Amino acid sequence: MSTWREMMVASGLPLNEARLLAAHAAGRARSWMLAHDDEEAAKDALDAAHTAFVRRRAGEPVAYILGEREFYSLMFAVTPAVLIPRPETELLVDLVLERLPLHGSLIDIGTGSGAIAVAVAHARPDVEVWACDISMEALAVAQSNSRRHGTGIRFVQSDLLATFTSPALAGKRFDVIVSNPPYIAEGDAHLSTGDLRFEPHAALASGTDGLTLIRRLAAEAPAHLKPAGWLLFEHGYDQGGICHSLLQSMEYKEVFTNIDLAGHPRVCAGRTANLT
Numbered sequence: 001m002s003t004w005r006e007m008m009v010a011s012g013l014p015l016n017e018a019r020l021l022a023a024h025a026a027g028r029a030r031s032w033m034l035a036h037d038d039e040e041a042a043k044d045a046l047d048a049a050h051t052a053f054v055r056r057r058a059g060e061p062v063a064y065i066l067g068e069r070e071f072y073s074l075m076f077a078v079t080p081a082v083l084i085p086r087p088e089t090e091l092l093v094d095l096v097l098e099r100l101p102l103h104g105s106l107i108d109i110g111t112g113s114g115a116i117a118v119a120v121a122h123a124r125p126d127v128e129v130w131a132c133d134i135s136m137e138a139l140a141v142a143q144s145n146s147r148r149h150g151t152g153i154r155f156v157q158s159d160l161l162a163t164f165t166s167p168a169l170a171g172k173r174f175d176v177i178v179s180n181p182p183y184i185a186e187g188d189a190h191l192s193t194g195d196l197r198f199e200p201h202a203a204l205a206s207g208t209d210g211l212t213l214i215r216r217l218a219a220e221a222p223a224h225l226k227p228a229g230w231l232l233f234e235h236g237y238d239q240g241g242i243c244h245s246l247l248q249s250m251e252y253k254e255v256f257t258n259i260d261l262a263g264h265p266r267v268c269a270g271r272t273a274n275l276t
Contacts, residue, residue, distance in 0.1 A: 005037040007046060011053040017062060018053065024066050025049035061195040072119035076145050081137035083203045084195065085115040088260045089180050092234050092267050093119045095258060096178050099230045100127055107132065107172075107224070109160055109179035109217060112203060114142030114153070116178055121151035130174070132158035132166060135202070160213065161220040173226045180234040181213045182206035210236060214243060218250055225272045228253075232269040240265025 002010075004026075008018035023033040025048035026041065041049070052065050063069040063084045068077050071085035072093055078084055093116055100106060103126050108117035111131035121129040131153050133139050139155050146153045158166035161177075184205045190196055196204060206213040214233060221231045231252065235243045240257045247255045252270025260266035 002041060002046065003038050004033060004041050007041060007049060008037065011049075011057075013053060013056055017056060020062065021052040021056060021065060022049045025052055059194070059197060061198055064198060071115045072123075074119060074122060074149055076113050076115050076118070077141060077148070078113050079137075079141055080198060081135060081200060082112040082141050083180075083199050085113060088262070088266055089116065089234060090119075091258060091260050092116060092178060092180060092232060093123075095232055095267055095269065096120055096176055096230075097123055099232070100124060100176055102126060104128070104175035105173075105226075106130070106176040106178060107161075107169075107174050109158075109177060110134070110181050110203070110213075111142050111155075112138050112180070114145040116180060117142070117153050118145050118149050118151050120178075121146070121153055122149050125151075128154075130154045130156065130172075132156045132160075132169075134159045135200070138200075138203075160216055161224050169224065173224055174229060175226055176230045176232065177217075177221045177225060178232050179217055181217060183210045183214060183234070183236045183239060185210040211239065211242065211246075214239075215246065218246055218252075222250075222272050227273070228271050230269060230271045232267060234267055235265070237262075237264035237266070240268065243268035 004022055008022055011018045019033050020030055023030045026045045055065050061084055063078050064080055068075050069085050072090050076085055105128040107130040111117050111133045114131060117129050117131035131142060143155055156166045156168050182204050186205045186208055244255055244257050247270040253273060255270040257265045258267040
């Protein structure tokens with residue numbers, strides 16, 4: 001029988017990845033594996049780890065194998081029905097929290113795993129949080145994450161803000177609309193590489209330039225924003241200027257683009273005119 005360390009070295013994976021997957025297979029924390037990797041592993045745990053290693057060597061994202069990913073210091077269940085939450089999207093949550101008034105309201109468009117909506121609701125229990133997605137499978141994952149963290153979010157199935165797909169949104173206005181929409185161009189070579197091969201295509205790609213749904217979102221948002229309400233959305237590293245110009249051309253006010261930790265333009269935002 002092999003020790004955990006022998007098995008991890010033989011996996012052919014980077015040691016940190018192998019350790020994370022082995023700990024999951026053993027039902028232990030990664031810290032336990034660090035302290036006990038010289039111990040022999042039981043056959044059922046070895047078999048589970050071997051299966052996980054095979055999946056990872058085939059390119060499957062670690063998050064899907066583990067079934068969860070940390071985001072904004074919270075753990076989220078993830079499945080192939082939703083995008084894997086990424087660290088750069090935490091910037092979007094920070095910017096939203098800075099702009100939400102006390103007892104304000106927010107809707108997360110294309111919520112996926114619910115990462116943004118749940119992170120906001122967890123940080124600001126005073127806020128009325130809605131979340132929508134066109135995918136019922138994604139909504140099921142988001143609802144489970146909301147229950148996991150005790151957040152009272154209202155979930156609706158909707159194609160962006162089209163009220164014909166969700167009558168509950170008719171006449172509803174929010175202080176903030178937030179979204180991490182699909183923004184990769186159809187046919188982009190990156191869609192067939194790395195983790196993206198396994199993530200839902202509809203949540204990644206949007207039109208020939210990647211901006212089809214962003215244009216729709218910018219057009220639909222004003223009808224669902226309160227006076228001086230904010231629209232904030234994530235975009236690709238090379239789309240900052242286009243998105244900034246788009247919001248300006250649609251007469252959004254106080255338009256800005258924010259830079260992520262890697263130095264790339266990542267979030268664009270603007271607000272509706274103050275009609276009061």
